[in-house]
Amino acid sequence: MGFKRVIFKDMEVKVKIIGVPEVLPGFERQKDPPVTFSGDSVRDLIHQLSSEMDSETGSLFIPDQGEISTDLAVIANGIMISDSNRANSRLREGDLVELVSAPG
Numbered sequence: 386m387g388f389k390r391v392i393f394k395d396m397e398v399k400v401k402i403i404g405v406p407e408v409l410p411g412f413e414r415q416k417d418p419p420v421t422f423s424g425d426s427v428r429d430l431i432h433q434l435s436s437e438m439d440s441e442t443g444s445l446f447i448p449d450q451g452e453i454s455t456d457l458a459v460i461a462n463g464i465m466i467s468d469s470n471r472a473n474s475r476l477r478e479g480d481l482v483e484l485v486s487a488p489g
Contacts, residue, residue, distance in 0.1 A: 396478055397421045398430065404486035405442060417481060427459055428472035430482060445486045458485040 399417040422433035431453055435443035448454050452472065459466045459474075460483040466474045476482065
């Protein structure tokens with residue numbers, strides 16, 4: 386029995402962030418800027434974005450426990466991803482991903 390080595394290539398999706406008080410770098414002038422990240426899941430994208438934010442803004446997406454915030458709605462190509470396994474939902478090159486922060 387062998388192991389299969391999985392290598393993720395970089396993927397580019399368009400991202401719209403709604404409900405975050407501070408404008409993130411790269412989002413100042415563009416409506417839905419392209420974001421390049423390594424991987425292919427919602428989790429990979431959100432971890433990439435949060436790593437580029439200050440800790441307070443990043444905690445809106447990924448609180449202390451390291452999982453995606455329940456206060457963050459994820460919409461891919463107009464469809465809400467709401468199942469319990471949303472972090473593992475796969476994205477495709479060129480998708481439009483809307484991240485809506487609604488802290489309760």
